[in-house]
Amino acid sequence: MGGPLDHPFNNMLRKLQSSTLLERYSTVIIFLIPTITIFTLFVVLPVGEAAYYSVYRWNGFGDPDKYVGLKNYEYLFRNDTFLLSLTNNISIIGISLFAQLPFALLLALMIYDKLKGASVFRAIFFVPYVLAEIVTGLIWAYIYDGNYGLVAAIWGIFGAEAPFIIADPKYAIYSILIVVFWKFFGLHMIIYIAGLQAISKEVIEASKMDGAGPFHSAIFIKIPMLLPTIRVSVFLSILGSLQLFDIIMPLTGGGPSNTTHSMVTYLYYFGVMRMKIGFGSAIGVVIFVICFTIAFLYQRTLMRRD
Amino acid sequence: MNRQSPFLYLILVLFSLIIIIPIYTTVIGGFKSIGELRVNILGLPNSWVFDNYVGIVLNSKFWTYISNSILYAGLTVFFTILLSSMSAFVFAHIHFIGNRFLFNYLLLGLLFPFATAILPLFLRVRDLELLGTVWAVVLPQVAFSFGFAILLFRSFFRELPKDLFDSAFIDGCSYINFYFRITLPLSLPIIATVGVITLINSWNNYLLPLIMINEENLYPWPLGIMVFRGEYMTDWPKILAYVSLTLLPAIAIFLAAQKYIISGLTTGSVKE
Numbered sequence: 001m002g003g004p005l006d007h008p009f010n011n012m013l014r015k016l017q018s019s020t021l022l023e024r025y026s027t028v029i030i031f032l033i034p035t036i037t038i039f040t041l042f043v044v045l046p047v048g049e050a051a052y053y054s055v056y057r058w059n060g061f062g063d064p065d066k067y068v069g070l071k072n073y074e075y076l077f078r079n080d081t082f083l084l085s086l087t088n089n090i091s092i093i094g095i096s097l098f099a100q101l102p103f104a105l106l107l108a109l110m111i112y113d114k115l116k117g118a119s120v121f122r123a124i125f126f127v128p129y130v131l132a133e134i135v136t137g138l139i140w141a142y143i144y145d146g147n148y149g150l151v152a153a154i155w156g157i158f159g160a161e162a163p164f165i166i167a168d169p170k171y172a173i174y175s176i177l178i179v180v181f182w183k184f185f186g187l188h189m190i191i192y193i194a195g196l197q198a199i200s201k202e203v204i205e206a207s208k209m210d211g212a213g214p215f216h217s218a219i220f221i222k223i224p225m226l227l228p229t230i231r232v233s234v235f236l237s238i239l240g241s242l243q244l245f246d247i248i249m250p251l252t253g254g255g256p257s258n259t260t261h262s263m264v265t266y267l268y269y270f271g272v273m274r275m276k277i278g279f280g281s282a283i284g285v286v287i288f289v290i291c292f293t294i295a296f297l298y299q300r301t302l303m304r305r306d
Numbered sequence: 307m308n309r310q311s312p313f314l315y316l317i318l319v320l321f322s323l324i325i326i327i328p329i330y331t332t333v334i335g336g337f338k339s340i341g342e343l344r345v346n347i348l349g350l351p352n353s354w355v356f357d358n359y360v361g362i363v364l365n366s367k368f369w370t371y372i373s374n375s376i377l378y379a380g381l382t383v384f385f386t387i388l389l390s391s392m393s394a395f396v397f398a399h400i401h402f403i404g405n406r407f408l409f410n411y412l413l414l415g416l417l418f419p420f421a422t423a424i425l426p427l428f429l430r431v432r433d434l435e436l437l438g439t440v441w442a443v444v445l446p447q448v449a450f451s452f453g454f455a456i457l458l459f460r461s462f463f464r465e466l467p468k469d470l471f472d473s474a475f476i477d478g479c480s481y482i483n484f485y486f487r488i489t490l491p492l493s494l495p496i497i498a499t500v501g502v503i504t505l506i507n508s509w510n511n512y513l514l515p516l517i518m519i520n521e522e523n524l525y526p527w528p529l530g531i532m533v534f535r536g537e538y539m540t541d542w543p544k545i546l547a548y549v550s551l552t553l554l555p556a557i558a559i560f561l562a563a564q565k566y567i568i569s570g571l572t573t574g575s576v577k578e
Contacts, residue, residue, distance in 0.1 A: 020480075027481040028402050031392040035412065035452060038389070042449035043415050046423035046430060053426065060429055107321065110314060117315075123561065124322045127329070130560040130567070131553060132510035134528045138535060138549050139332050148340075148542045150331055153347035182324065187571065194572035243419050246512045246528075250535065264421045264513075272517060277425050284422035291419045 047288065054282035059275050072282035081270075082283070085261035088173055092241040092262065095177040096184065097234060104185045105230070108192035109218050122193065126186040133183065133246030140179045141166065141251050166252050169259045176260055179247055184240070188233045195229030196222060231302050235295070242291055263287050329553070336547030343543055358547035368551075370523055371530030378515075378526055379508040381444045386451040386504045387497055393452070394459030395485050399471070409460070415453035420513070428517050442518040443526070447508050455500045458573060462496040463489060499570040502563045509556075527552055 054072055056064035076082050107125060111118040128136060143150040146162035155162035165175045199222060207217045223230075245264040248254060254261040254269055261269070263283065271280020327348075335343055336358050338351045346352065362368050396402075397409045427446055436442045466489070474484050490497075512528040519525060522533065531548055538544045560567065 023480060024400055025402060028396050028400055030482070031396045031485075032408065035389045035393040035456075036408065038445060038449045039412055039415060039452050041430065042427060042446045043418055043423065043452075044411075046426035047418050049426035049429075050422050060425075060432075107318075110318060115314070121318050121322060123564065124325050126564075126568075127325055127557060127560065130506065130556055132512070132528055132556065134510070134512050134531060135549055135553055135556075138531065138545065139328050139553075142332065142335070142542055142546060142549075143328055145540065145542065148335075148343045148347065148540070150328065150347060156347075182328075186325075190568055191572055194568070239419075243421055245421070246510075249512070250532065267421055267424075268513075268516075271425060272428075277429070280425045284419075284425065287419050288422040292417060295417050 050281040050284045050288070052281075053277050054279075054285050056278040058277045060277045064278065066278075068278065072279045073286070075279070076282055076286065081258045081261060082263075082266055084259065085263050085266040088176075088260065089242055089244070089262050091173065091177060092180055092244055093238055095181055096237045096241050100181045100185045101188055101230070101233060101237060103181075104188035104233075105192055105223070105226075107185070107189045108196055109222065112193045112196040122190070125189055128183045128185075129187045129190075131183075134250055136179060136183050137247045137250030140175070140182075144175055144251075167256055169256045172252050172256060172260045176248060176251060179251065180241070180244065183247065184237070188237065191229060191233050191236075192226065195226045199225045231298075235298055238294055238298075239291055242287065242294075332546050332553070333550045336543055336550050338543050340541060340543055355543065358543045359551065361544070362548050362551055367522075367530065368527075368548075371525050371527040374524055375509055375526040375528075377440055378443045378447070378511075379505050381440060382447040382451070382508040383501050383504045385444065385448045386455050387501055389448065390452050390455035390500070391459045391490065391493065391497070392485065394456045394463055395481075395489055397456070398460050398463035400481065409456070412456050413453050415450060416457075418450075420450060424513070424517055431518060437518065438521060438524065440524075443511075443515050446514055446518075447504075447511065451504050451507070455504065458496055458500055458570065459493070461573075462493060466492060495566075495569075498563070499566045499573075502566045503570040506559075506567070 053064055055067060055069055057066040057068050057072075058064040107121075111121050115121075131139075142148065144164070144166045146152055146155075146164040149162075151165065152162040163171075166172050203221060203225070204217060207221050212221065243264055244262045245268070248260060248262055248265050252260040254265045264287065267280055267283040267287070270276070271283055331347060334350060335347075337354050337356070338346065339353070339355050342351060342353070342355075393412065397405060423446075431437055431442045431446070436445070470488060470492075471484075474488060479487075509526075510528065511526070515526050515529055519529065522530075525533070531552060534548050535545055
């Protein structure tokens with residue numbers, strides 16, 4: 001990558017500035033020190049400390065002295081609730097990649113180009129993304145209420161007694177998947193619209209000249225040209241899905257019978273609430289390793305070409 | 307998909323209902339009595355009840371939560387913009403050993419899951435004796451915003467016309483002067499973008515204040531709304547009114563700042 005620092009102009013600048021080396025370095029120090037300090041204290045060190053604490057049993061007071069090796073991790077991977085939360089995160093990734101993103105892509109293809117009123121639809125579809133996840137969860141907790149919510153109204157049409165989906169261990173997780181779909185498809189639609197608008201008009205016009213219909217041009221021209229954007233949105237989607245927390249809290253809080261935890265709600269209930277610093281940190285490290293591995297592999301393989 | 311056929315509109319309107327109906331039932335539900343909500347979920351209220359909304363607006367706790375959120379968000383936005391634009395300025399314009407290394411170091415923040423840090427972060431904030439202060443929320447929020455903010459600022463600064471530097475430096479302008487007098491005034495669009503995204507993230511943040519704040523009088527509104535929910539459980543009209551009161555400003559801000567939000571979210575994901 002040739003940055004602007006290699007630009008001939010900058011070389012000239014560098015010569016010009018050689019007498020003010022002191023000024024240059026003092027600016028660097030003054031401008032960077034606060035950022036580097038805050039970032040190190042509140043991002044880098046905590047992540048490192050999580051790895052360190054994860055091999056101790058510790059309640060956070062005094063020094064961590066009860067070294068337990070990998071016991072926290074061992075316990076974690078034998079714990080059914082944690083394994084279920086991991087499965088739930090995988091389901092969330094699944095609904096995101098295989099339902100939400102295709103739907104977002106379909107919408108983007110429908111409205112990105114010259115459609116009258118497109119901006120209205122775009123705004124409507126994007127609204128859920130702007131809502132706080134907590135609010136989204138509360139709205140849907142209401143909708144799922146079998147006495148007062150939309151679900152009750154719909155079942156009522158058929159004269160049936162509505163179920164309480166979020167209280168049913170078998171189905172509660174599906175109720176969360178629906179909300180995740182609802183909340184985030186608009187974000188991906190916006191990203192795809194921006195990507196589609198960046199495709200050169202000539203290419204699309206040329207394909208029309210060659211007699212390509214809308215379906216044909218979407219499959220063979222637009223989607224392939226959109227691939228770099230799709231890769232980014234898949235990436236964001238996976239990392240976001242692995243860290244889902246807020247939406248679950250007002251809906252189920254991980255219940256009923258711990259069937260709807262994500263890894264982060266599990267970390268909250270079993271690590272933070274019980275002040276088990278070591279165990280909680282081990283959960284954090286597992287989340288970190290999964291995210292980092294995915295990010296690394298993804299950058300190395302799929303996103304390499306971009 | 308290119309022609310503006312009625313069929314296309316029909317589909318789009320149906321899809322829009324997926325968004326509109328939940329929000330509509332929420333807002334309208336706040337105007338119903340609990341008895342009516344049970345039998346009339348979709349329709350307009352037969353008798354409009356304003357008590358739910360009025361009760362919340364007159365409740366001083368509601369305003370405490372809102373002003374706390376404004377404080378957290380204001381400070382977070384201010385420090386994120388100031389510190390990340392200063393850093394990005396250095397990365398974009400000043401040649402020094404370690405430039406690229408430090409830039410990549412700060413970008414690590416983009417890959418670090420926040421959840422991994424929360425327990426050690428809590429201990430750090432406790433040991434710095436910041437628990438129960440605004441900084442317990444503001445500093446970690448600023449720290450976790452650096453990655454994306456510096457990335458956006460740096461690429462914006464690199465696009466600024468190069469003649470500016472020429473003339474300024476020949477006139478003997480110092481870097482610091484240049485940053486405050488020339489770079490910042492020219493960067494209002496990117497400041498708006500970073501500001502709006504940081505604002506939304508802080509405004510909606512739940513997990514961090516949940517860990518850091520124990521005193522109810524310091525709660526931001528997402529914690530406040532959960533307390534309210536806990537008090538009223540299935541007294542839905544009250545909760546729906548509360549939800550609506552927080553939802554409508556969010557939609558208003560979104561409509562006003564749409565341009566900046568979208569540019570912030572799509573920069574970087576679209577390679578032209």
